[in-house]
Amino acid sequence: MIGLVLFGFLFYYLFPSRLFDLPYSTLVNDEKGELLAAQIASDGQWRFPQVDSIPYELEQCILYFEDEYFYYHPGVNPVSTFRAMFQNISEGRVVSGGSTLSMQVIRLSRQNKARTYFEKIIELYQAIRLEFSYCKDEVLKMYVSHAPYGGNVVGAETAAWRYFHRPLHQLSWAEYATLAVLPNAPALIRPGKNSEELKAKRDKLLKKLWENQVIDLSTYELSLLEPLPGKPMDLPNSAFHLLTLANSKGKGGERTNSTVNGRLQKRVTQRLNNYVKFLENNEIKNACAVVVDVQTGEVKAYVGNANFEGANAQFVDLIQAPRSSGSILKPFLYAAAIEEGMLHNTTLLRDVPISIHGFSPSNFNKSFDGVVPASEALARSLNIPATNILKDYSVLRFYDELKALGFTSINRSPDNYGLSLILGGAEVSLWDVVHAYSKQARSLNNYIKNEQENYAGLSVWKGEEYEHPTKNYHEGTWWMVTEALKEVQRPGMEESWRQYSSSRKVAWKTGTSFGYRDAWAVGYDANYLVAIWVGNAEGEGRPGLTGASVAAPLMFDIFQELEKKGWFEKPLAALKYIDLCASSGLAPSPACPTVRTETSMQAKALGVCTYHQHILINEEGLRVNRNCIQGKTVKDTVWFCLDPVAAFYYKRGHQKYKEIPPYDLGCSAFEERDLGIIYPQDDSKLIIPKNFKGEFEQVILEATHRDKNAVLYWHLDDDFVGSTSGKHQMKVDIIPGDHILMIMDEGGQSVSVNFEGF
Structure with a gap:
């Protein structure tokens, strides 16, 4: 009894807990389970992870070639074993193994140790023990996944791709027969070598299948005509970088199913490759692209x-x-400002030169509009309005929002970024950009469907949970941002793809980093989002490398691969009606023309418009106040008034803009400022030019006045330097250091700025 218990104990426990402790290739499949990319195992073998199913045809071929009684014996076939022993003893050497598939699995797991009688006894024991732990189907899967196929090709699935360049389940009877006979002598019979011997073995197996009525005569005859495979072919590699991502996520050595559409992946890769080849003429060598299904949040x-x-x-x-963000973060700042009550899409934003504690940003085109509607400022990606918004909103608050939106590479302190945070001072990855934009777009779709759960997220792996950033702007807010971003009349657009962008409604944003190093473009509709980065991996800038002229064309090119379905439904329940000043986009004052429009349900109240003013005009068309009417006939009028500096730039693009009339003699008042300094700005740093001799040259300073006939008197550091009329520009000598510029008009009105020359 004790001996029986001891035998049972040894029988059960003298068996490895894991048969195959081997490294496997990393595989990434598309959404249909088709192979996109593979990486060789760490030991240099192409060894795919174990198959989860075996095609019927392959199973029949293996059974008829290797082990016809596989489903009837307990791991060892006594008849085959004794026959092999008799043949080996008769010949005085090993001429037959008599191994079942179960025994071959054991031999493969033991790394094909030398074929001795002692080793055979171990195989016999472990083959029987194997079938106590695994069912027949599992044993067959182990064999199919670990059988050698010549060279560094291991497993039938690997061999199907290497020799036939097709998935295992898409082969013919002749190809399955080839895979069945190859492991019998993989070193001797390798595709491309010893083809006659390989063909003989294959054809013999096919005849056996026909004789046993597994295949019909027609299939048999056609299979004999099929050629043998040649040398091993390369594996699919249309998603190498997704494979890299899988490894970084701990999926190395696994078979991972992605959400990627295999056909689209290849088409996008082809378009991107062709585009980069074209850009190489300007030494722009790299680009990347992501396409997302907005409806599901899946990467395609x-x-x-x-x-x-x-x-x-x-x-x-x-x-x-991570790359410099350029202007790609601006829509999120505008969304935050809408909810804070700082602006509406129609609100006028100042666009004049500024200097904030020595920080003096400028617009990309180096021009200024004076004032511009918020939607246009966003569509044109103007830097001055965005900087002013960030200053008023707070860098710290926006920094926290970006972190909550999922921008993981923004990891320095808010003070370190400062106002440059919105102009490319932060580095972000295209992945985080896609994540942030796609979840906002997806929330619009889900709001209409009333799917409050799973509002937003992004997924690239099948069956895994979505990544959920914590921040989500209100749907009404993002609808307003989207309406601004769908504007297609953008500067810098090539005519050929301007026509295309007009034919398909797409909300899109571009970005360009300082030094022309990074070009961004993100576009989306209700169904798809396309995101692009273009530049040089080493960070080298190139002339003309801008989001609008370089990244956006590729974005729209990829959109041509996507089905055109439609636009977002308007989220009426997320919007509310408000009255606004028709000209300024602010809360109306009594002097404003009023318009009723929509805004986000989440938006706070806007400030009151100060652009419209009641003024008194006499018969000569001059301005007066109530203290100097003196019985004259006057008319109470409403004027749209800009400050002098804003008006200076605004009227360049708005010829119909009328300056507020000057005061009549004796009626001058200082309720409004008529005088403004354009250059330099207050608290700015002014670069003093030098000639070839290293000597400082004169600097041209500029001012403006509402009255085109006004005479201005210029003082630098309390010294009078001259007067101007008409065009107010003054050449002055400036030395390095701090200075005060004061300008006065004939009526005694003055303005001054502090600046530093260096």
Whole structure:
């Protein structure tokens, strides 16, 4: 009894807990389970993870070639074993193994140790023990997944791709027969070598299948005509960077199903490769692209870099690489400002030169509009309005919101970024940009469907939970931002794709980093989002590398691959009606023309308009006040008034703008400022030019006055330097250091600024 218990104990426990402790290739499949990319195992073998199913045809071929009684024996076939022993003893050497598939699985798990009688006894025991732990189907899957197929090809699925370049379940009877006979002598019979012997074995197996009525005569005869495979072919590699991402997420050595659409992945890769080849003429060598299904939040294309032969840094996944953000974050600032009650899409924003504690940003085109509607400022990506908004909203608050939106690479302190946070001072990855934009777009769709759960998120792996950033702007807010971003008349657009962008409604935003190093473009509709980065992986800037002229064309090119379905439904329940000043987009004052419009339900109240003023005009068309009417006939009128500096720039693009009339003699008053300094700005740093001799040259200062006939008197550091009329520009000598510029008009009105020359 004790001996029986001891035997049972040894039988059960003298068996490895894990048969195959081997490294496996990393595989990434598309949404249909088709192979997108594979990476060789760490030991240099192409060994795919174990299959989860075996095609019927392959199973029949293996059973008829290797082990016809597989489903009837307990792991060992006594008849085959004794026959092999008799043949080996008769011949005085090993000529037959008599191994069942179960025994072959054990031999493969033991790394094909030398074939001795002692080793055979171990195989016999472990084969029987194997079938106590695993069912027949599991044993067959182990064999199919670990059988050798010549060279560094291991497993039938791997061999199907290497020799036939097709999935295992899409082969013919002849190809399955080839896979069944190859492991019998993989070193001797390798596709491309010893083809006659390989064909003989294959054809013999096919005849056996026909004789046993597994295949019919027609299939048998056609299978005999099929050629043998040649040398091993390369595995699919249309998503190498997604494979890299899988490894970084701990999925190495696994078979991972992605959400990517295989056909679209290939098409986007092709378009991106062709585009980068074209850009190489300007030494722009890299680009990456992501396509997302807005309805589901699933990534449908993930192209981390150009991958044609000779492509620069082609193995670097630039989707995950932090790069200077340019203007790509501005829509989120505008959304925050809308909810804070700082602006509406129609609100006029100042667009004049500014200097804030020495920080003097400028617009990309170096021009200024004076004032511009918020929606236009966003669509045109103007830097001055965005900087002013951030200053008023607070860098710290916006910094926290960006973190909540999922921008993981924004990791320095808010003070370190300062106001440059909105102009490219922060580095973000295209992945985080996609995440933030797509979840906002998706929330619009889900709001209409009343799907409050799973409001937003992004997924690239099948069956895994969505990533959920904590911040989400109200749907009414993002609707207003989206309405601004769908404006297609953008500066810098090439005519050829301006026509295309007009034919398809897309909300889109571009960005360009300082030094022309990074070009961004993100576009979306109710169904798809396309995000693009273009530049050089090494960070080298190139002339003309801008979001509008370089990244956006590729974005619209990729949109042509996507089905055109429609636009977002208007989220009426997320909007409310308000009255606004028709001219300024602010809360109306009694002097304002009023318009009724919509805004986000989440938006706070706007400030009151100060642009419209009641003024008195006499018969000569001059301005007067009530203290100097002196019995004259006057008319009470309403004027749209800008401050002198804003008016200076605004009237350049608005010829119909009328300056407020000057005061009549003796009626001058200082309720409004008529005088403004354009250059330099208060608290700014002024660069003093030098000639070739290293000597400082004169600097041209500029001012403006409402009265085109006004005479201005200029004082620098209390010294009178001259007067101007008409065009108010003054050349002055400036030395390095702090200075005060004061300008006065004939009526005694004055304005001054402090600046530093260096």
